[in-house]
Amino acid sequence: MAEEEERAPAAVVFDALGLAYEEAFATSASHLASLGWLVERLKPGSRVLDVGSGTGRPTARVLVDAGHRVLGVDVSPVMVELAARQVPEAEFRLGDIRELPLAVGAFDAVCVYFSLLQMTRAEQAAVVGKLAAALRPGGLAVLATVPVDVEGVDVTFMGQPVRVTSFAAGDFARLAADSGLSVLAEENVMFTPAHPDGGPEPQVFLYCRRDEG
Numbered sequence: 001m002a003e004e005e006e007r008a009p010a011a012v013v014f015d016a017l018g019l020a021y022e023e024a025f026a027t028s029a030s031h032l033a034s035l036g037w038l039v040e041r042l043k044p045g046s047r048v049l050d051v052g053s054g055t056g057r058p059t060a061r062v063l064v065d066a067g068h069r070v071l072g073v074d075v076s077p078v079m080v081e082l083a084a085r086q087v088p089e090a091e092f093r094l095g096d097i098r099e100l101p102l103a104v105g106a107f108d109a110v111c112v113y114f115s116l117l118q119m120t121r122a123e124q125a126a127v128v129g130k131l132a133a134a135l136r137p138g139g140l141a142v143l144a145t146v147p148v149d150v151e152g153v154d155v156t157f158m159g160q161p162v163r164v165t166s167f168a169a170g171d172f173a174r175l176a177a178d179s180g181l182s183v184l185a186e187e188n189v190m191f192t193p194a195h196p197d198g199g200p201e202p203q204v205f206l207y208c209r210r211d212e213g
Contacts, residue, residue, distance in 0.1 A: 026058050030189045031113060034142045034205050035059060038109055039066040041140060046108035051097050052115020056083030056090065059111055064089040073097055097127055102134040109140040116145055117164050129179040135210040141181055147172055147204040169204045181208040
C-alpha cells in the first residue's frame with residue numbers, strides 16, 4: 001500500500017472529529033497529571049515535541065503556559081489548523097512522525113498521547129526509538145496508549161471506523177525500554193470519554209527518561 005494510503009485513515013478520522021475529540025478527552029485527570037509531572041521537571045524554555053498534537057489542548061496549551069517551546073506534529077490538517085488558532089504561541093506542523101526528520105538530541109521532552117494506535121507494531125517500535133533518539137540524554141518522555149493486545153482490529157471510535165494496533169501494558173513498557181528509555185513510573189487507569197459513543201477504556205501512561213550516555 002502506498003505511503004499516502006497508509007497515512008490517510010488517521011487524517012480522515014481526526015479531520016472528522018475536530019473539536020469533538022478535545023471535548024471528549026481534554027478533561028482526563030491522568031493526562032493533566034502527566035503534564036504536571038513534566039512541568040515540574042523541565043527548566044523554563046525547554047523544547048518539547050508533541051506527537052499527534054490534536055487541537056493543541058490540553059497538551060500544548062499547558063506547556064506553553066509553563067514557559068516551554070512546543071512543536072506539535074499531526075497528520076490531520078483540521079487538527080493543525082485548530083491547534084494553531086487555539087495555541088498560537090506554539091508551532092504546529094502538518095506531517096507524519098514516521099517520515100519527519102528529527103535531529104538527535106533536539107528536544108528536552110516528548111509527549112505521545114494515544115497517537116501510535118493506527119500504526120503497525122513495527123512502526124510503533126520504530127517511532128518510539130526515533131523519539132528516544134531525538135531526546136537529549138536525560139530528556140523526558142510521556143507515552144500513553146490503550147494497553148490491549150490487538151493487531152489490525154477494526155473498531156468504531158467516536159462514530160468513526162478505525163483500525164487499531166496496540167500492546168499489552170507490559171509489552172508497551174518493554175518497547176519503551178528497548179528503545180533506550182528508562183521507565184520511571186507507570187499508571188494504569190480507566191477513562192470514559194465525554195462523548196455519546198464513548199465507553200470506558202483502559203489507558204496506560206509511561207513516565208520515562210532517556211538513558212544517559
